[in-house]
Amino acid sequence: MTPPLIEVKGLKSYFHTHGGVVPAVDGIDFTLAPEKTLGIVGESGCGKSVTAMTILRLIPSPPGRIEAGEILFRRGSDVVDLAKLNPRGREMRGIRGNEIAMIFQEPMTSLNPVYTIGNQIMESITLHQKIKKRAAKKKAVEMLKAVGIPLPEQRVDEYPHQLSGGMRQRAMIAMALSCNPSLLIADEPTTALDVTIQAQVLELMGDLRREFKTAILFITHDLGVIAGMADEVAVMYLGKIVEIGGVRSIFHDPRHPYTLGLMNSIPSLMSRTKERLVPIKGVVPDPRDAPRGCGFYSRCPEGKTFCEEHPPALTQVDPGHRVACWMDRKKSIAQ
Amino acid sequence: MKTDPVLLEVAQLRKFFPIRRGLLKKTVAHVKAVDGVNLFIREGETLGLVGESGCGKTTVGRTILRLIEPTSGQILFRSKKLVRKNETHRIVDIARASSGTLKALRREMQLIFQDPYSSLNPRMTVEALIGEPMLVYRTAAGREKQDRIRYLLEAVGLNPAYMRRYPHEFSGGQRQRIGIARALALEPQLVVADEPVSALDVSIQAQVMNLLDDLQDRFHLTYLFIAHDLSVVKHISTRVAVMYLGKIFELAKTEALFSNPKHPYTEALMSAVPIPDPDFSAKRITLKGDVPSPVNPPSGCTFHPRCNYAQDVCKNRIPEYREIDEDHFVTCHMAQALRLRPIWF
Numbered sequence: 001m002t003p004p005l006i007e008v009k010g011l012k013s014y015f016h017t018h019g020g021v022v023p024a025v026d027g028i029d030f031t032l033a034p035e036k037t038l039g040i041v042g043e044s045g046c047g048k049s050v051t052a053m054t055i056l057r058l059i060p061s062p063p064g065r066i067e068a069g070e071i072l073f074r075r076g077s078d079v080v081d082l083a084k085l086n087p088r089g090r091e092m093r094g095i096r097g098n099e100i101a102m103i104f105q106e107p108m109t110s111l112n113p114v115y116t117i118g119n120q121i122m123e124s125i126t127l128h129q130k131i132k133k134r135a136a137k138k139k140a141v142e143m144l145k146a147v148g149i150p151l152p153e154q155r156v157d158e159y160p161h162q163l164s165g166g167m168r169q170r171a172m173i174a175m176a177l178s179c180n181p182s183l184l185i186a187d188e189p190t191t192a193l194d195v196t197i198q199a200q201v202l203e204l205m206g207d208l209r210r211e212f213k214t215a216i217l218f219i220t221h222d223l224g225v226i227a228g229m230a231d232e233v234a235v236m237y238l239g240k241i242v243e244i245g246g247v248r249s250i251f252h253d254p255r256h257p258y259t260l261g262l263m264n265s266i267p268s269l270m271s272r273t274k275e276r277l278v279p280i281k282g283v284v285p286d287p288r289d290a291p292r293g294c295g296f297y298s299r300c301p302e303g304k305t306f307c308e309e310h311p312p313a314l315t316q317v318d319p320g321h322r323v324a325c326w327m328d329r330k331k332s333i334a335q
Numbered sequence: 336m337k338t339d340p341v342l343l344e345v346a347q348l349r350k351f352f353p354i355r356r357g358l359l360k361k362t363v364a365h366v367k368a369v370d371g372v373n374l375f376i377r378e379g380e381t382l383g384l385v386g387e388s389g390c391g392k393t394t395v396g397r398t399i400l401r402l403i404e405p406t407s408g409q410i411l412f413r414s415k416k417l418v419r420k421n422e423t424h425r426i427v428d429i430a431r432a433s434s435g436t437l438k439a440l441r442r443e444m445q446l447i448f449q450d451p452y453s454s455l456n457p458r459m460t461v462e463a464l465i466g467e468p469m470l471v472y473r474t475a476a477g478r479e480k481q482d483r484i485r486y487l488l489e490a491v492g493l494n495p496a497y498m499r500r501y502p503h504e505f506s507g508g509q510r511q512r513i514g515i516a517r518a519l520a521l522e523p524q525l526v527v528a529d530e531p532v533s534a535l536d537v538s539i540q541a542q543v544m545n546l547l548d549d550l551q552d553r554f555h556l557t558y559l560f561i562a563h564d565l566s567v568v569k570h571i572s573t574r575v576a577v578m579y580l581g582k583i584f585e586l587a588k589t590e591a592l593f594s595n596p597k598h599p600y601t602e603a604l605m606s607a608v609p610i611p612d613p614d615f616s617a618k619r620i621t622l623k624g625d626v627p628s629p630v631n632p633p634s635g636c637t638f639h640p641r642c643n644y645a646q647d648v649c650k651n652r653i654p655e656y657r658e659i660d661e662d663h664f665v666t667c668h669m670a671q672a673l674r675l676r677p678i679w680f
Contacts, residue, residue, distance in 0.1 A: 164625045194388055195604060195608055198607065198609070199607035199622075200622070203621060221536065224609030224611045227612055228609050228615075247613045251611065252614075262538060267541075268566065268611075269566040269610065272590075272593075272594075277544055278541070279539070279540075279541035280538035280541075283508065283509075
């Protein structure tokens with residue numbers, strides 16, 4: 001078995017605010033093998049973006065703090081714990097943007113409006129590689145071409161506002177891949193795009209993943225997008241991973257009531273008849289005053305008083321498929 | 336089967352926004368946001384209006400309510416309030432209505448907004464927010480108004496005890512419910528819902544969609560449901576209109592649109608929706624390029640540069656919006672010749 005590219009162990013990333021401590025990421029574990037895609041799915045506030053930002057050490061401190069856990073990242077034969085690095089130090093800066101790159105949701109706000117697209121791509125190339133400006137520009141044009149931007153020689157000198165939303169996101173991808181990172185973190189990369197443009201960008205990401213042999217941590221709230229992109233899926237709720245497994249077993253055999261609830265909430269394009277949607281009752285509780293036991297208890301259709309008191313741990317239910325739910329464990333024991 | 340009467344009929348609706356440049360603010364061009372839209376909505380049904388950003392769907396919704404002045408066209412509304420003696424209803428052209436008529440008409444048509452955060456005044460309590468329309472139209476006051484607010488809050492699934500609270504004390508889904516209660520305060524016939532669930536998380540989105548369904552049955556509402564999410568539109572609509580660059584490309588019953596699409600854009604739009612099934616492997620029809628600018632749209636059929644089936648005629652002649660089957664309208668030269676892939680077989 002290939003050693004994992006990144007291994008997150010017991011990671012806790014909290015925010016210390018005036019209103020109290022927000023356990024945004026509250027003890028998560030996952031691994032990602034090279035060239036594989038792990039999808040993290042969940043609703044707003046579940047901690048999926050904070051996970052990404054914590055890995056890249058982009059959370060300002062204060063208020064953020066890594067309370068516990070390790071982020072073991074493989075660089076060649078070495079393994080570094082990103083959680084222990086100084087976020088502003090030389091080593092972290094050498095990794096960020098170079099070995100781990102990120103694509104953000106909003107291409108308009110994450111590109112600098114006063115620099116040309118080419119300048120911004122060249123910045124990351126010249127920063128991380130010993131390369132002349134002219135060669136960097138050539139590389140930038142190459143990258144724009146690779147992401148399917150027409151007339152790259154011309155586009156390289158244009159400013160972000162001259163590009164459409166889809167083109168901007170392509171430019172972002174070009175920038176992220178320009179240093180050939182081993183891990184790409186994509187945080188809702190297509191959420192701001194229209195469906196036909198989203199389809200183009202997803203297709204592009206699928207192709208590039210193979211071409212550049214990049215592992216992807218793909219964060220989204222859209223189950224449809226994740227089904228088409230990910231090898232493995234982690235479902236997050238209230239700062240915890242409640243279910244993780246291969247994409248097929250998650251979609252065909254969801255075990256956690258929350259995963260099931262999410263799937264029943266989305267209207268299906270494929271069903272001919274109009275079935276009433278089955279929403280998850282209630283709302284996500286305030287993380288500052290998180291429940292003692294299972295975080296999903298207040299909304300769970302199957303919850304028993306036991307769940308209210310005792311937090312369930314992730315437990316294997318099938319090979320490679322783990323679920324954090326007491327009810328499921330009972331079922332498997334009964335069998 | 337008895338067909339319900341037509342509540343709203345829009346004919347040749349146009350809205351061009353001028354682009355002004357220079358010192359004298361001379362009009363140099365127009366954004367053709369809505370360019371000749373025809374549609375009708377029957378009482379009690381839901382017409383879904385779907386399209387990508389910039390296609391003009393919001394402008395259509397707002398022009399119908401005359402929150403935006405139309406450039407030309409007719410918006411005929413079957414009013415039950417503006418009647419003379421012995422009349423049960425009267426057809427009024429909203430596009431030409433005087434401000435007095437319009438004020439009276441607004442009781443019968445209301446709007447639900449997309450963003451539940453910016454559409455509620457943060458300095459007003461829920462009671463004041465929902466009560467304001469009743470105050471303006473003097474439909475209820477004092478005790479009666481309070482009772483009505485309580486009734487509306489219960490109808491949208493909120494605890495009436497929350498009446499004295501402010502919007503910031505509620506979650507996004509609950510705020511959207513407040514907005515819906517406010518829209519229903521005057522017992523409207525037509526509700527224009529502009530992306531009412533797109534700002535919400537999926538689990539909350541399902542709650543609000545079920546609520547909209549229930550309210551439609553209970554109060555016999557007619558919806559114009561504007562959204563970009565095809566699955567949501569499919570779920571809620573009786574009929575669906577697909578818009579592109581200010582024009583309706585296809586309008587049909589939901590069943591007909593999904594099992595027998597007639598416009599290449601509809602086909603592409605449907606195939607672009609990500610399906611939550613890892614084994615779903617149908618080949619995507621990917622469109623080339625981006626949506627062109629509505630300032631200077633392509634010649635002929637505005638879709639031709641991106642269309643996989645475009646012929647010479649599409650570059651030169653503007654296709655007409657025509658009925659090719661009963662209740663199935665298409666704007667495409669090739670509509671009859673093409674065999675497009677449906678989402679339902």
